[in-house]
């Protein structure tokens with residue numbers, strides 16, 4: 001399953017487009033859209049986030065028919081969080097097959113390069129985020145210097161005697177983006193011999209915040225797996241922030257195992 005294209009392969013593939021990486025990405029959007037999980041809307045949105053080095057990260061919208069619509073992941077959120085979980089620290093371009101909704105425009109405004117971020121659509125290339133979101137509300141309006149994807153290591157105490165999955169969930173919480181609430185949270189999903197983690201991604205406008213379970217499920221799916229394969233789900237979080245209730249509400253509908261919780265002091 002194609003969902004990540006490293007920069008050297010991007011360069012090789014772009015040769016067929018006269019070296020135009022955006023044209024390559026636009027041609028791949030139907031592949032990204034195939035990754036959509038859309039039992040409610042049947043509306044397939046595919047996105048590709050391009051990082052500062054030129055790597056491609058696919059994303060697609062994801063819905064759960066039996067959970068709140070508020071648990072939905074949009075394609076741009078999917079692509080950006082996919083990039084984040086694979087280690088990207090900057091996104092320079094978002095390529096997407098439909099115009100970004102207002103929710104996503106605000107979500108993207110949390111990125112460190114929001115001021116220069118380009119959005120490319122099949123019918124319209126090289127649009128700035130600022131042109132889609134004029135007079136925007138951003139982290140700086142709340143005097144927050146932190147940005148999504150910028151590496152951070154929170155000074156939180158690690159609970160004792162953690163196993164590998166719990167340790168992975170803690171590491172995710174320790175590096176999440178929660179400058180507004182300080183309600184740190186991370187998730188680890190165990191499938192086969194692999195651990196897929198998700199970090200909490202807050203937003204200055206609060207509601208476009210992406211919960212850690214969504215980020216982990218997204219990485220799991222972008223890695224070619226399904227929630228039915230998950231044998232352990234570990235949430236590591238603060239007691240404030242509502243993480244347990246939010247996570248259970250979705251995991252109860254979509255998971256095949258019990259949710260374990262490791263509390264942070």
Ligand SMILES: [Zn+2]
Nearest residue numbers: 074101103104
């Ligand atoms: Zn959206």
